[in-house]
Amino acid sequence: MRANTWAGRNKVEVRDVPDPRILNRRDAIVRITSTAICGSDLHLVDGYVPTMQDGDVMGHEFMGEVVEVGPGVDPERLRVGDRVVVPFPIACGACGACAAELYSCCENTNPNAGIAEKMFGHPVAGIFGYSHLTGGFAGGQAQYARVPFADVGPLKIESDVADEQVLFLSDILPTGYMGAEMCDIQPSDVVAVWGAGPVGQFAMDSARVLGAAKVIAIDKEPYRLEMAERAGHTPVNFDEVDVRSRLLELTGGRGPDKCIDAVGLEATHGSAHIATYDRVKQAVRAESDRPHALRQAIMSCRSGGVVSVIGVYGGLVDKFPAGAWMNRALTLRTGQCHVQRYMKPLLGRIERGEIDPTRIITHRLPLDDAERGFELFKNKQDHCEKVVLKP
Amino acid sequence: MELTATTTIRKPVSEVYAFWRDLENLPTFMAHLEEVRTTGDRTSHWVANAPFGKDVQWDAEILDETPGEKIGWRSIGDADVPNAGTVRFVPAPDGVSTEVHISLVYDIPGGTIGKAVAKYFGEEPHQQLDDDLRRLKQVLETGEVVRSDGAPWGKRAREEFPQRPAQPLSDAEFAKGAEA
């Protein structure tokens, strides 16, 4: 089959690879009908996530048709011919973490748990196409994928909604939603979202759906800010204005009640010397992540507020404003999304027209053009916001 | 050498205990074992995997047992690698899970076998036992050892790094299976 693979730093390559097969009794093989490129994939391509290997099949946002099931798959839950959206964290459904609905922390699905434990203190779940640290599972930017625990995670789509309406249930819609949900939003809340990428856009829409009084979008890409503005959110361009002062202005001096970091470890900084400080530290590996958005969110948040982090961090950060966090009674909440928890309720919201996931799609390309898709998305060319690939 | 490890399994003590007490189950998750055969009520014959020391076998006897709580065994006769183990099963505070606490003691000899065993355990000997318990948890909670494309051979995945790429196995790789 054809699959988009990691080919070293800054390089992806669509290659011929073997077709997947059943390795565990509860596996299914899915023929992929739609898949997408995510900001998380950029961290892999840019070389910020260790344990990638040449030839790793990328991609963790995909859906399609079940073409084969292992002997252990409960036929009440999944059969050949079912149309499914596959959540990016692989969860067993039986461990303590799964019982607590902390699916992205599943204790059983990462065969490389030993490595993950060394890095993170405790292991994390397996993730499709997301390095060997999270299990070494082939991903979904491909014609087919093997899906372990196929009777646990995948969401069956029983209506005839288009792929594009439901594809993002695999990751970014639940992720944005979880970012907003962790904010415990009250009707009087002003919510500020750092990053107007796909995840940020869905965090903004979710904050609105959950009843926020005002939602602010922070980024530097005018076209992404315009996209947020068209959806009813208030744009702030960090290349043009000082974010903290602008946020104070927009909130009568209080600061946003809730702040969402939808940027993660590759944040850029308007002020050159600070950006350079973190870039150099990152380059010499004295710091693995550049936490500009996180720092700014903590400094900007109203006292007693919540800072919700869905942007991905991989290792260590420098100059973490612990004083602001502690003295101003901030709550920090975070996590890789527990996608399985949100798929059904969000499918309901899509079907009722409360959220339109298709609004962020700017590019539709054949799988064989994945390389170009990555380029457009990474370099923000051609007003690229979200690329959907068709195998 | 003494190794200890512990894990929590979301199954009742009775089930976890029974699984372990049937010593023939141990090779499903303990990487260094090829086979354990029950030879009597308290006696068994253990065969190690090649990386642990080719042709290393021994007889063992359960010497200390409290049903539902504890199993203690040791090798008997002139074992190549004299060893002993104790496993305790403790109800976890959540009321549904079981804590498994294991301790193994190996009397590592000199010579070729000693070298093979030392190499097997490597620089971080406890890692092997941690991984054994992770697989025990997988087997009891999910029914089998979880495989990925990068680490497709379950229990027999020896080298953690670097692995084969995270892409599907070729027919030849699949047919060949894990190199023991």
Ligand SMILES: NC(=O)c1ccc[n+]([C@@H]2O[C@H](COP(=O)([O-])OP(=O)(O)OC[C@H]3O[C@@H](n4cnc5c(N)ncnc54)[C@H](O)[C@@H]3O)[C@@H](O)[C@H]2O)c1
């Ligand atoms: N928690 C999860 O489960 C989960 C799931 C999916 C994605 N993510 C993460 O979410 C983040 C965003 O994903 P995406 O797909 O939207 O990626 P993206 O790269 O398209 O978006 C990031 C946006 O942040 C902007 N940005 C950079 N520096 C900034 C700063 N200092 N302040 C404000 N904005 C800044 C960029 O211009 C860009 O528009 C990534 O880190 C991704 O890995 C997390």
Ligand SMILES: [Zn+2]
């Ligand atoms: Zn993603």
Ligand SMILES: [Zn+2]
């Ligand atoms: Zn689990």
